[in-house]
Amino acid sequence: xNNFGVIxxxxxxxxxxxxxAYVPDNAPNPSATAFPTSRKNRAARNTAxxxxxxxxxxxxxxxxxxxxxxxxxxxxxxxxxxxRSGKAQAKHTPNVRKILQSQKTFANHLDxxxxxxxxxxDNPQATAxxxxxxxxxxxxxxxxxxxxxxxxxxxxxxPPAAPPKPEVAQQDIDMSDAPHHPTDEPHxxxxxxxxxxxxxxxxxxxxxxxRPHPGDADPLLVSRAVPFPTDAELRALVAAPPLTYLEAxxxxxxxxxxxxxxxxxxxxxxxxxxxxxVKCGKCGGRVCALDCLETHREECLRRYGL
Amino acid sequence: MAPARKSRSAGPAPPSRTLILDNxxxxxKAGFVTADRTDEPRVIPNCIARDRxxxxxxxxxxxxxxxxxxxxxxxxxxKGFVVNWEAEKAIWDREFFDEKAPLHCDPSDSRLILTEQPxxxxxxxxxxxxxxxxxxxxxxxxxxxxxxxxxxxDVQEIFRTPREPNATVEVPAEVMLVVDSGYSHTTVTPVLQxxxxxxxxxRLDIGGKLLTNYLTRLISVRHFDMRNDTYIVNEMKEAxxxxxxxxxxxxxxxxKGTRGERREPYLTGGGIAKDYILPDSHTRFKGVVRDYDxxxxxxxxxxxxxxxxxxxxxLRNERFVVPEILFNPSDIGMRQPGLADLVMQSLYALPxxxxxxxxxxxxxxxxxxxxxxxxxxxxxxxxxxxxxxCIVRVALPANPVTSTWLGAxxxxxxEHAERLAVTKQEYEEYGATWVAxxxxxxxxxx
Numbered sequence: 001x002n003n004f005g006v007i008x009x010x011x012x013x014x015x016x017x018x019x020x021a022y023v024p025d026n027a028p029n030p031s032a033t034a035f036p037t038s039r040k041n042r043a044a045r046n047t048a049x050x051x052x053x054x055x056x057x058x059x060x061x062x063x064x065x066x067x068x069x070x071x072x073x074x075x076x077x078x079x080x081x082x083x084r085s086g087k088a089q090a091k092h093t094p095n096v097r098k099i100l101q102s103q104k105t106f107a108n109h110l111d112x113x114x115x116x117x118x119x120x121x122d123n124p125q126a127t128a129x130x131x132x133x134x135x136x137x138x139x140x141x142x143x144x145x146x147x148x149x150x151x152x153x154x155x156x157x158x159p160p161a162a163p164p165k166p167e168v169a170q171q172d173i174d175m176s177d178a179p180h181h182p183t184d185e186p187h188x189x190x191x192x193x194x195x196x197x198x199x200x201x202x203x204x205x206x207x208x209x210x211r212p213h214p215g216d217a218d219p220l221l222v223s224r225a226v227p228f229p230t231d232a233e234l235r236a237l238v239a240a241p242p243l244t245y246l247e248a249x250x251x252x253x254x255x256x257x258x259x260x261x262x263x264x265x266x267x268x269x270x271x272x273x274x275x276x277x278v279k280c281g282k283c284g285g286r287v288c289a290l291d292c293l294e295t296h297r298e299e300c301l302r303r304y305g306l
Numbered sequence: 307m308a309p310a311r312k313s314r315s316a317g318p319a320p321p322s323r324t325l326i327l328d329n330x331x332x333x334x335k336a337g338f339v340t341a342d343r344t345d346e347p348r349v350i351p352n353c354i355a356r357d358r359x360x361x362x363x364x365x366x367x368x369x370x371x372x373x374x375x376x377x378x379x380x381x382x383x384x385k386g387f388v389v390n391w392e393a394e395k396a397i398w399d400r401e402f403f404d405e406k407a408p409l410h411c412d413p414s415d416s417r418l419i420l421t422e423q424p425x426x427x428x429x430x431x432x433x434x435x436x437x438x439x440x441x442x443x444x445x446x447x448x449x450x451x452x453x454x455x456x457x458x459x460d461v462q463e464i465f466r467t468p469r470e471p472n473a474t475v476e477v478p479a480e481v482m483l484v485v486d487s488g489y490s491h492t493t494v495t496p497v498l499q500x501x502x503x504x505x506x507x508x509r510l511d512i513g514g515k516l517l518t519n520y521l522t523r524l525i526s527v528r529h530f531d532m533r534n535d536t537y538i539v540n541e542m543k544e545a546x547x548x549x550x551x552x553x554x555x556x557x558x559x560x561x562k563g564t565r566g567e568r569r570e571p572y573l574t575g576g577g578i579a580k581d582y583i584l585p586d587s588h589t590r591f592k593g594v595v596r597d598y599d600x601x602x603x604x605x606x607x608x609x610x611x612x613x614x615x616x617x618x619x620x621l622r623n624e625r626f627v628v629p630e631i632l633f634n635p636s637d638i639g640m641r642q643p644g645l646a647d648l649v650m651q652s653l654y655a656l657p658x659x660x661x662x663x664x665x666x667x668x669x670x671x672x673x674x675x676x677x678x679x680x681x682x683x684x685x686x687x688x689x690x691x692x693x694x695x696c697i698v699r700v701a702l703p704a705n706p707v708t709s710t711w712l713g714a715x716x717x718x719x720x721e722h723a724e725r726l727a728v729t730k731q732e733y734e735e736y737g738a739t740w741v742a743x744x745x746x747x748x749x750x751x752x
Contacts, residue, residue: 063638063639064639066523066638066639067638067639067640069519069523070516070519070520070523070638071511071515071516071519072519073379073381073384073515074379074515074518074519074522074533074536078378078380079354079355079356079362079378079379079380080356080362081354081364081392081393081396082354082362082364082396092440092441093440093441095436095440096436096437096440096441099391099433099436099437100391100392100395101392102390102391103390104389105384105389106384106385106387106389109389109427109429109430110427112429113427113428113429201498201499201751202480202481202498202499203480223695225659225662226658226659226661227659228659229657229659229660233657234498235751237498237503237505237506237656237657238498238499238501238503238749238750238751239747239750239751240503240504240505241504241505241746242424242425242504242507242746243425243504243505243507244425245425245426245427247425248424248425248493248507248508248509249508249509249511249642250508250509250510250642250643250647250648250651251641251642251643252636252641252642252643265636265637265639266634266636266637268627268637270527271527271528272528272561272562272623273524273557273560273623273624273627274557274560274561274623275557288561288564289563289564289565290564290565291562291564291565
C-alpha cells in the first residue's frame, strides 16, 4: 500500500516513558478490524495487509467505508425522549443516575474494555471499575458457601466421583448408529423414569439398542464412531468461561479447515448486481457488460475526474 | 442439592408472577408467566420513533403511526446489548411500569427473566443488573444467554422426530445447536443440557439491520433514493426477499444481458422478479408485493396511465442477493465466514464426539430465519461440509421470533429457574459482583 513514501521498519522494541509508551504494532489490531470506525488509519493499514493482491488501496478504502455505512444504525437523527408529564421524577440511586446519564455508545464501552484488558495484562493488580467475573474469586466463593447460600456445592470442574465410564462410550456408539434404522424406532423400550438418571452430565443412552441385524458382525459394514467425550471433558467444557466480545467474532482463517474456505471472493457488477466480469481501468470497480460500464463511467468520472 | 433447596424455601416465597423479557434490538418480546398459565408474548418495537410531522412514538405507540416515510428511529440497544438506558427506561416505563401500561407489572412481587446476547461486555451486564435491582427493585431476577433458553422447548417436537406417543419429554434438551440470527448479528451457540458452551460460541456481525441497509443501498443506486426510508425498505425486505438455493441460476435469470440483447427470462421476470408497490402515505400505508407484470413496466404504458398513479419498484436480483450475504459475507467484502462456516467453526471448538448430536439438532431462531428457504439452504451447506455419515437436521420453530421467549417461559416453570435466580436481598447482601459471577457460572456442572 502506498504509505506516502514512508517505509515502516517493524521494531520489536518497547520504550517506556511516563504516561505513554511506544508499543510495536505488528499484528492486526482486533478492535480496529472489528470496528473500523475508530482509528481509521490503522484499520486501513491492517485490511490492506490482509487484502487480496488485486485490491488497490482505493478499492480497499471504498469497501471499508461501505461496510462502515452498512453497519450504521439507519436514520437515527436525534430523536428526543419525550418528557414524562405528571408524575414527578423519582429519586435515583447514584449508580442508576450515572447509568442513565451515560451517553456512551457501544464502541466506547468496547474501547474501555480493551483498554482495561491491556492494563490488566501489564498490571495484574489493577481492578476493573465493574469487576469482571474472573475465575479467581475464592474469597467471595468462601463467603457464599459459609453464609446462607442456596448453592452449597462449590464448583469443581471434575469431581472424582465420576470417572470416565467405558460403558458411556460404548453405548453412545450405538446412539450414533440408531438413526440408520429409523423403522426400528417404535420398538424401543420403556422411557426414562427419572431425570437425570445418573450423575453424569450427559447420561448414557438408556433405551434398548436397535434390533440386531444379521450384517452387524460383517467387518465391511461396521461403522466407526468417534469416541464420545468423557464426563470430565464435558464438565470442563461447560465450566469454561465466556470468551470476550472480540474473541467470539468469527474470522476468516485460510489455514483452518472450514473457516472461510479456499474459494476466491466473488465479484459482482456494481451497477446491476450480475457477475462483475469487467474491471474498470480507472477505479478497479467491476461491471458486467457494456451497458453497465457506461453507467459506471459517468459515476467514475464524477468521483475521480478524468 | 436437596438441603440447599430446603434452605431456600425457608426464605421468602418466590414471587407469584414472572415477567419474561426478550429485549431484542428491534423488538421486545414480553409477557407474564405464572405457575399455571403462560400468556402469549407481546412483540413490542424497542425504539423511539419520530415521523416527518415531528410526532414522537414510544415503543408500542408505533402501531398508531401510519406514515413511515422518513421516520427517524432511535434504538437503546446496540449490537444486541442495552447501551442507552435513558431511552430503554422510557420504553420499559411506558410498557410495564406506568399505571396505564399495557403489561403492567409490580416489580416488588415479580421475578424478571431477561435474555442477553452471549459474550457481553461486563460493564454493560453490570449496568443491567443495577438497573433491574436499584431502579426497578424486582424481587427476583435472572439474566441468561437468550439462545440457551431454546433448550427448554420440546425440541424433538420441533424436529418432528418419530417417537412413542407417551414418551416423556426431557427438558432441557440434552444437546442442541442454536443459530440465532437477529437484528444486530448472528450467533451460533451449542447448548448442552441447557448450558451454553461458552468456548464454542461464535458470532457473525451480520444481522437484519445490515441486510436492510444493504437493500437500501442497492435500491438507492438502481431505483429511487430511499436512504431515509429504511423502515419501508425493511418491510420490503421482509416481504420480498428469499434465500436462493441456486444462486448462479437465479442470477442468470435476472440479468438483463449485454447491449441490445433481449433475454427471455429477464423480460418475463423468470419467476423471480416481483413488483413492490410502495406506500404513498395518502391512500396506501403499507407496501404490497405483486407478481411482476411485464406489460406494466413498458415506458409507453406508464405514460398512458397518467403520472404517478403508483410507485412500483421491480425487485429482481435484490430479492436473493441480500440474504445471500449471510451465507457469503465476502460478497460485500466482509472478512468473516458465512453461516455454514460459522457453524463449523463453532463445532471445531468442541470435542468431535459431540458433533453428531449437535448436527442433528440445529435450531434456527431470530427474525432472519423467516426468509424463505433459509433453513433448507443452511442444511445443504452444512451437509456439504461434514462427513456423509452425519445426519444434519435444521429446523425452524413455529415462530422464530418468539421462540426464545417461549423457551424462557418454559424455563421459568422449570426448577432451574429457582436455582439460578437471584433475589433482591441477595443482591443487597453480596453485591453486584457476586450476582454477575453467579449468572456467568450459570447452572454449573452438577
